[in-house]
Amino acid sequence: EDQVTQSPEALRLQEGESSSLNCSYTVSGLRGLFWYRQDPGKGPEFLFTLYSAGEEKEKERLKATLTKKESFLHITAPKPEDSATYLCAVLYRSGNTPLVFGKGTRLSVIA
């Protein structure tokens, strides 16, 4: 069964303390990997799409990378406004489900 696993479940950082979030997926043919940010009481907000191993995307303090088995969301010098839940979703080549979502990582950045 295709699965998407995010770690850690929760992460608490001091402002300016860089770190990475992980998204691992079963290797059964990746068509695309998506990162979203979700604030409390809001819907997920699209951040990045990665399509092939070695690809990288950047936006402000966030950089997403992709290997054959996992993706990382690197957060450089985070600010309190980066606090949110970050969701990873995978589109597999096989199967009928358009996207398989991970359960997310809750990030808290403390000033």
Place this chain on the structure above:
Amino acid sequence: IAGITQAPTSQILAAGRRMTLRCTQDMRHNAMYWYRQDLGLGLRLIHYSNTAGTTGKGEVPDGYSVSRANTDDFPLTLASAVPSQTSVYFCASSATGADQPQHFGDGTRLSIL
């Protein structure tokens, strides 16, 4: 501002009642989706529509129905609500192509008593 509008934003409903959650998008996206989000389970797909006039079942379709009469609207109906359908429901849309990013509304918080 372009985007997805969901209504109502929240609702408390008695078990056994019928309820329709509304979703409208103004981005002219062909594909639309309904998810439920539950603590500890993440987002799970209920139903989807790749284009107006067509619908498909997702991971958890039982107890829900959808219709897609036009491009902009994608209502989700609970024919006879049960407490296990208490959840936050999100509607999303995307341009044609499964590898296009989905854009989400802000959800409907539904409690079934």
